[in-house]
Amino acid sequence: xxxxxxxxxxxxxxxxxxxxxxxxxxxxxxxxxxxxxxxxxxxxxxxxxxxxxxxxxxxxxxxxxxxxxxxxxxxxxxxxxxxxxxxxxxxxxxxxxxxxxxxxxxxxxxxxxxxxxxxxxxxxxxxxx
Amino acid sequence: xxxxxxxxxxxxxxxxxxxxxxxxxxxxxxxxxxxxxxxxxxxxxxxxxxxxxxxxxxxxxxxxxxxxxxxxxxxxxxxxxxxxxxxxxxxxxxxxxxxxxxxxxxxxxxxxxxxxxxxxxxxxxxxxxxxxxxxxxxxxxxxxxxxxxxxxxxxxxxxxxxxxxxxxxxxxxxxxxxxxxxxxxxxxxxxxxxxxxxxxxxxxxxxxxxxxxxxxxxxxxxxxxxxxxxxxxxxxxxxxxxxxxxxxxxxxxxxxxxxxxxxxxxxxxxxxxxxxxxxxxxxxxxxxxxxxxxxxxxxxxxxxxxxxxxxxxxxxxxxxxxxxxxxxxxxxxxxxxxxxxxxxxxxxxxxxxxxxxxxxxxxxxxxxxxxxxxxxxxxxxxxxxxxxxxxxxxxxxxxxxxxxxxxxxxxxxxxxxxxxxxxxxxxxxxxxxxxxxxxxxxx
Numbered sequence: 001x002x003x004x005x006x007x008x009x010x011x012x013x014x015x016x017x018x019x020x021x022x023x024x025x026x027x028x029x030x031x032x033x034x035x036x037x038x039x040x041x042x043x044x045x046x047x048x049x050x051x052x053x054x055x056x057x058x059x060x061x062x063x064x065x066x067x068x069x070x071x072x073x074x075x076x077x078x079x080x081x082x083x084x085x086x087x088x089x090x091x092x093x094x095x096x097x098x099x100x101x102x103x104x105x106x107x108x109x110x111x112x113x114x115x116x117x118x119x120x121x122x123x124x125x126x127x128x129x
Numbered sequence: 130x131x132x133x134x135x136x137x138x139x140x141x142x143x144x145x146x147x148x149x150x151x152x153x154x155x156x157x158x159x160x161x162x163x164x165x166x167x168x169x170x171x172x173x174x175x176x177x178x179x180x181x182x183x184x185x186x187x188x189x190x191x192x193x194x195x196x197x198x199x200x201x202x203x204x205x206x207x208x209x210x211x212x213x214x215x216x217x218x219x220x221x222x223x224x225x226x227x228x229x230x231x232x233x234x235x236x237x238x239x240x241x242x243x244x245x246x247x248x249x250x251x252x253x254x255x256x257x258x259x260x261x262x263x264x265x266x267x268x269x270x271x272x273x274x275x276x277x278x279x280x281x282x283x284x285x286x287x288x289x290x291x292x293x294x295x296x297x298x299x300x301x302x303x304x305x306x307x308x309x310x311x312x313x314x315x316x317x318x319x320x321x322x323x324x325x326x327x328x329x330x331x332x333x334x335x336x337x338x339x340x341x342x343x344x345x346x347x348x349x350x351x352x353x354x355x356x357x358x359x360x361x362x363x364x365x366x367x368x369x370x371x372x373x374x375x376x377x378x379x380x381x382x383x384x385x386x387x388x389x390x391x392x393x394x395x396x397x398x399x400x401x402x403x404x405x406x407x408x409x410x411x412x413x414x415x416x417x418x419x420x421x422x423x424x425x426x427x428x429x430x431x432x433x434x435x436x437x438x439x440x441x442x443x444x445x446x447x448x449x450x451x452x453x454x455x456x457x458x459x460x461x462x463x464x465x466x467x468x469x470x471x472x473x474x475x476x477x478x479x480x481x482x483x484x485x486x487x488x489x490x491x492x493x494x495x496x497x498x499x500x501x502x503x504x505x506x507x508x509x510x511x512x513x514x515x516x517x518x519x520x521x522x523x524x525x526x527x528x529x530x531x532x533x534x535x536x537x538x539x540x541x542x543x544x545x546x547x548x549x550x551x552x553x554x555x556x557x558x559x560x561x562x563x564x565x566x567x568x569x570x571x572x
């Protein structure tokens with residue numbers, strides 16, 4: 001399972017790549033794998049206000065429809081339009097071209113609620129037991 | 130599977146397991162005053178006796194009246210082939226298939242029904258049908274609310290009161306702001322519409338022809354509605370689409386309607402047929418089943434249920450709707466009806482309705498004291514103003530053998546003297562003339 005070092009993770013299997021005040025957001029390799037072939041993503045609207053752990057997107061695979069929760073509070077800056085026509089990018093490159101959106105986050109302190117790569121790895125091991 | 134009722138011992142065992150003393154105790158949360166007083170069922174009777182009782186009850190209905198009542202449900206001719214084909218046991222006795230792809234015939238019939246609905250409305254995608262025109266309109270409104278994330282609905286008062294009441298009842302526990310705009314000279318008042326239209330509006334809902342029978346081209350209103358990022362919804366009478374400008378051409382985003390006029394007999398309480406079509410960008414918000422066409426691993430054409438992630442069995446509480454089946458048999462009737470008529474026949478059906486109603490308008494306008502409302506063009510239904518309350522006139526016309534129309538005072542304040550008259554292809558010239566003569570004699 002691919003768990004890049006420089007990202008932050010949630011228990012619901014979202015990741016955030018933080019760059020200054022901006023964060024890239026997507027779902028983890030583990031989530032993409034568990035869902036199977038992803039066929040559709042409903043992305044948030046640009047400028048939409050997000051709350052940490054609040055609903056921000058929906059992914060549909062051939063098996064299920066699942067909600068995606070915001071890793072941090074803030075405002076949506078851009079959404080990955082590529083996913084509208086190529087949702088399979090989420091399965092192929094969940095941490096790169098398969099990202100969902102970028103956001104400006106508003107509360108640095110919320111980072112304490114996120115896991116680093118090592119803790120997320122441990123969390124996943126816990127789940128598979 | 131045989132039916133095995135619970136024995137007294139079974140019942141006692143279940144009661145003692147959950148700690149209840151009697152079956153009555155299970156209903157203790159329901160106040161006694163609200164419980165049934167008595168089911169008042171007579172002792173059992175033979176089949177013959179039951180047939181007689183029910184036959185006598187049925188005979189109380191007036192079935193021999195010449196029908197000029199519409200108001201949302203219309204007396205159209207149904208070719209015998211509709212019954213012959215839909216009564217085939219492969220269709221008639223089948224319940225909704227739990228392995229739908231094993232029932233290719235069933236899927237194909239729905240696919241063809243959906244194709245007809247798209248052709249008639251000129252919208253991109255149709256679902257497999259809904260219960261009736263009212264529930265379809267409710268689902269369309271909820272689609273708009275989900276799609277826009279807004280909760281204000283502008284409702285034209287020319288929409289059937291039954292539907293408006295359903296929208297209010299269904300949503301009485303949701304926070305939705307409704308605004309009703311008036312009808313002026315038969316047409317939806319644009320000035321009032323534009324006054325209330327804003328960037329909080331989720332949808333504007335029209336009916337074409339409206340309840341007064343008036344036909345309108347809503348293109349201008351739809352364009353304005355879109356400028357505010359809202360959706361335009363129309364409830365339409367499918368037979369009228371054989372000659373009127375289609376909702377697709379007017380730019381509507383969602384179209385619904387009552388499909389009863391497509392081969393389904395008039396009956397009190399249904400079953401009827403709700404249809405719905407929408408622009409393809411809204412397909413994921415659509416309720417209910419959608420049948421798609423595809424090819425199998427050998428490259429042969431086949432049919433599947435598609436986009437099921439919208440539906441309840443996959444999306445659980447986040448489903449677009451609690452509708453998880455469709456009105457398959459009625460949809461099949463509609464598909465058979467439309468295919469029997471064909472494109473030319475459907476157009477002719479619409480034209481006959483229109484021409485016969487125009488003829489009736491001419492005849493009725495010759496009666497002293499009767500005023501035919503002509504401010505707007507109409508399809509097969511129109512409004513007349515009588516010198517007396519319409520309710521009384523309806524009573525007197527029943528004695529003459531006519532169900533002469535719908536008294537508008539029942540739905541609209543101050544319209545006690547107004548009568549809504551529908552004329553379908555079934556009404557002959559002779560019937561229309563007799564109708565005019567009888568009306569003249571009772572006034």
